Amino acid sequence: ESSSYLSVGLGPHRGRLNIQSGLEDDDEYDGAWCAGVEDQEQWLQLNALRPTLFTGVILQGRNSIWSLNWVRTYKVQFSNDSSVWQPCMNGSEEAVFVGNEDLETPVLALFPEPSVAQYIRINPQTWFSNGTICLRAEVLGCPVPDPDNPHFSETESGSSDDLDFRHHNYNEMRKLMKSVNDECPNITRIYTIGRSYTGLKLYVMEISDNPGKHELGEPEFRYVAGMHGNEVLGRELLLNLMQYICREYNRGNQRVIQLVKDTRIHLLPSMNPDGYEAAYEKGSELSGWALGRYSFEGIDMNHNFPDLNNIMWDAQEMVSMFPHTVCFIWTNSESQT
Template sequence: QSGIHDGDFYDGGWCAGHEDRDQWLEIDARRPTRFTGVITQGLNSIWTYDWVTSYKVQFSNDTHAWQPSRNGTEEAVFLGNKDPETPVLNALPTPVVARYIRINPQTWFENGTICLRAEILGCPLPDPNNIYSWENDPVPTDKLDFRHHNYKEMRKLMKKVNEECPNITRVYSIGKSYLGLKMYVMEISDNPGQHELGESPQHGAERGDAAGTTSRAHPWRWQTESGSSGSELAGWAMGRWTYEGIDLNHNFADLNTALWDAEDNELVPHKFPNHYLPIPEYYTFANATVAPETRAVIDWMQKYPFVLSANLHGGELVVTYPYDMTRTYWKAQELTPTPDDARRPCHYEDFVREGNIINGANWHTVPGSMNDFSYLHTNCFEVTVELSCDKFPHESELPREWENNKESLLVFMEQVRRGIKGVVRDKDTEQGIADAIVSVDGINHDVRTGIAGTTGRSPRPLSTAITGACCTSVLLNPGEYEVTAAAEGYHPVTRTCRVSYEDNPTLCDFQLTKTPKQRLREILARGGKIPKDLILRRRRGMCSVRLALPPPRSLV
């Protein structure tokens, strides 16, 4: 559905080289296969409207001799699509065993050209000529219910898991959808519902699974009323728009533009913050085009100090990381790195060769994405994981998909334990300092401490640790870093923090001393007496001021 260069000639599907009935798309199943049907869609493109309205199907075992699919004695002609997106399923009149299959377009949209997307239905068979070539699909050892769940089924499943594991799970709601359905989240932790000092919460849209003593997982599924519980005939857009018709993938506040304007005017970070950017006023208005689901998620992100997150999408095999929006507003794609790229580059222009990892904006621009919003408004680093071109695989394929992705998901969540973590405290009282700014030398993207003074990726409400992985200003790879903690009314403190290769974050605490001016303010506010050391410091300061004044002019 999407190519390496979004919007190019080869993006969005297959297109024939000529407009005639001799064109064909050939698929090699690589083994004898019992073909049973074909699903087609039109081209996924924002530039053109192209789809095939009818086609024939042919089979071969050697690519030389081809036999057509027949409906009785006549060659079968299958009705195709009427628009670019709606999938159309055609079952073969009779299943055919072969290795190769061709789709031969006969007619197409009169104002377009021959383009299509296709999925072939069938079951692979053992090769009778080679008994050693047969590969068995992995059999999952996890006792899971492998099927697509609708809202009610998912709610029952979460309740069942919570009842079976009450000591490590908690189910709660983060708000309601447009139609009033509660948006449920499952927290997985050793002490669910209680944030512990040094914990690193993480969340994931769609699905997730993890538990640990130093982190908390909050997997959730973003399912809109306009979507379905899953179907092979569902396109990439299924479930993306809400009942109101709002595209959730573009519905978060655009904080990028304000930051980049401030950077162009050299206001960052002295007059304009490089992190925890405020939400624009227009976005908070009641008549703003913001889905209630989006508002609920934003409130949720502000209440919990998330550190790491992944959104699971369909559409391609690729992982994208911020920024998702191009800095040049009129460009459809442009490398737009975050400040983290300066120290930990992890973008690749040839992302197919380099593990399918790419800067989101360099793939295609997505204004108002959840990834960029999380990066700029909270202390959470978020990536998008595109798992497959098939958004809703057949239920028979789900066990294999689980085995293929389970270990990767767990390893991703373990990255929350990398980097540094620590607490910023008042040196005299030992109390945590909220809203202290923690910065890493060389990375122009800071973080703030939470209420308890733990350094982390949360705007205000709770506290968490600095921990990490590639491409984030807080989640750090092994190495040595100059880290500074600063807070209003305190002297800043800088220390060297070394991140090891161990599977545990490095402890990096800070103790800040109040400035004399701040101590004086607090004493006067309480109506107390000024200590002698402050009086002496104050007198020294006044003497310094007097000595710095120029001598008065003589009167003549």
């Protein structure tokens, strides 16, 4: 909820940290909440739905390639009913927090004293002089036990699979892959396809009934994750997949046994470990959307595949144009490929 908004695409629902806009401004998917009025009475409000111990705020400017908008300073208020509000205090004075000086860098502000409330407001006080009031934010806090809610302490149900559902940095990823190989040595093999720019090995898990051997006529599948190092889901899915196949194979799951027997599978959980480690060290909230996305050299691996199709089609066209001429084609790959 907000005091006002500039347009539908700049409403309070677009005020989430790291949210991205499209190529054009002023559509339904802009990159921030922007107030419809430029004064110090504007606010962006969050309802935590239950009593919450609020500890801080992370702020960003508006994601845009066409405009420059960010909040430089702001205040914070708390409420339990959204009607009566109490300011965040710094001793005897109302606290004023430092915000942003650019569009993308997340800036963390911790409250002088954590406060328990259900609602919190971010109240911009100053903003970039050539822009307007726009921000993206994430509120830090933890829910507190509610004695009036008998279900609050109940453990949420999760997966019945005995898998390691955590985020794994590089060393933890290596340990997990080693544990899978130790658990299923007859159907797994770990190998590397090289090193990253900083020297981290690119580990691959092979799963097959004959690890290390190419069998004539047997299909091979390669799954690659983590080209953008800060996109972490792919890494965890492949780690879970190798765990699942190993354990189900040992349990006698016939579907998995048949898969391992008839297919050779290669799982590369982290193509860009340098990027992952950079984003992991900074933390998801403070890394921004770009840190870790690219390689150490600033290359977007997802946009840097050799275009073999064009090479083949160009050669075919030259043969058709000059059927009696032998064509030699030299190709220079990019230095980062």
